[in-house]
Amino acid sequence: MSHFFSLHGRRSGRLAAALLLTTAIGLLLAGCSKGGTDSAQAGERKQEGKEEKKTEAVAVETAAAGHRPVAASYTGTSTLEPRAEAQVVAKTSGVALAVLVEEGQHVRAGQPLVRLDPDRARLSVAQSEAQLRKLENTYQRAQKLVGQQMVSAADVDQLRYDVENARALHRLATLELSYTTVVAPISGVIASRSIKTGNFVQINTPIFRIVDISRLEATLNVPERELATLRAGQPVTLAADALPGQTFTGLVDRISPVVDSGSGTFRVVSSFDGGTQSLQPGMFSRIRIDYDQRANALVVPRLAILDDGEPAVFRVTDGKAVRVPVKVGYAEGAWVEIREGLAEGDQVVTAGKVALRDGTAVQVIVPADPKAVAATDATGKAGSTP
Structure with missing residues (x-):
């Protein structure tokens, strides 16, 4: 009988030891599992942080400052009239x-x-x-x-x-x-x-009406502030709505020496050779008088100029948009001359400026080739002096 109790005691001890070992292993496995989960969650948070940092960059489009001819001009509309x-x-x-x-x-x-x-x-x-x-x-x-x-x-x-x-x-x-x-x-x-x-x-x-179409004229009423810039003999470019895609050249024929006190304008009459061209009296036309030329001006697209005060642009430097004050010159069509503030090849923001501040990180979507700007033909229709 004593032998029976002794054997039963030893078996109970072994069972208790086995239960303790199983419990310890379970706790160890649970701790390892929890630690792995925490590590995974920390890695995910770190990755999300990196992604958040990446999404902070503003997507923009840019163009490069380059050289091209640019003209200072005065534009207006008129109806062609026969000289006689x-x-x-x-x-x-x-x-x-x-x-x-x-x-x-x-x-x-x-x-x-x-x-x-x-x-x-x-x-x-x-x-x-x-x-x-x-x-x-x-x-x-x-x-x-x-x-x-x-x-x-x-x-x-x-x-x-x-x-x-x-x-x-x-x-x-x-x-x-x-x-x-x-x-x-x-x-x-x-x-x-x-x-x-x-x-x-x-x-x-x-019974008849006869018009002399060998010489056609277009009259512009020009503000008096332009009196000092315009003179007879200056080149004139004409585009008629009835003849899309065509341009015609002429000259300033005469300028009225008197300024109308009521409107504050003076008359500028340009003449065109109508005998060998398709121009006809009565056509509505758009006139551009070029009064100055720059053969190799540094220009940027007009869209790059900020309109919130003094002239400035956002230049992309090391992945950031840097606000740069500029001194502008002549404007022709889609281009603006930059006289101070930029150098050839500088990338300036043309789209996405609204979301930018000085130093904002940017991601360039469509970087422009500086040679593309320099090779662009001068096809602007309107020009002015800022």
């Missing part, structure tokens, strides 16, 4: 027997346009001519008789005056006959015709 224009009117009445020209036809000065019925005018010429011949014969006989004292000198003088009057009436009748053929007063193009063959034409009735 004539409204042809009938100087006598009559039926139009023949209309000799049509709209769009080129005519020369003195070229017949319409022939009116000349019968009445011819009869007047014949009548005045007969009266003149009669008075001339009477005057010649009186001159022979005055020496014989058969005609007084006063009668001879009166006859001489009558002859001169009849001669004037004959010339007037001949002139009226010439009016039955209506001729072009200037060379140009028939712009409108308001007569048909067989119409009765009243005296002083407009």
Whole structure:
């Protein structure tokens, strides 16, 4: 019996020791598992922190400062007008027997346009001519008789005056006959015709409009502050809405020396050669007068200039946007001249400026090649001096 209790005690001790060992192993495994989880969570938080730091960089687009020609200019809109224009009117009445020209036809000065019925005018010429011949014969006989004292000198003088009057009436009748053929007063193009063959034409009735399109003019009313910059002979570029993609060149023809006190402007008239080009009177046009040129100016896109005060740009340096004050010069189209503050090749922010502050980290999406700016053609339409 004592042997039984001794054996049972030893077995219970072993079981208790095994339970203690199992519990210790479980606790150790649980601790290791918890430690691993904590390490994993710490690693995830560290990775998230890195990602947060990465997302703080603002995405921007940039362009490089480069050299290109730039011009200072004044721009405006105007309607093209012919340099010469004539409204042809009938100087006598009559039926139009023949209309000799049509709209769009080129005519020369003195070229017949319409022939009116000349019968009445011819009869007047014949009548005045007969009266003149009669008075001339009477005057010649009186001159022979005055020496014989058969005609007084006063009668001879009166006859001489009558002859001169009849001669004037004959010339007037001949002139009226010439009016039955209506001729072009200037060379140009028939712009409108308001007569048909067989119409009765009243005296002083407009029947044709002729415009001289060999020389066209555009007039700008320019503010008086530009008076010192514009002068005759400066080059002018014209773009017409009716002719997209085409540009035409001309010159400043004349400048009014007087400033209108009401509007504060003065007239600048530019002329263009319309004879060999597609320009037509009445076309709406956009005019640019270049009054200064810079052949190799340092420029940046107009979009890069900040509009919150003094001129400045954001220059990208070492992954950060640095606000740089600049001195601007001429502006032409999409470009602005930079006279101080930047160097060739500097990357300036053109898109994404709103979210930037001085020193903000940036991520450049589309970096520009400096050579691309330098090689860009000068195609700006508007220019000014800041």
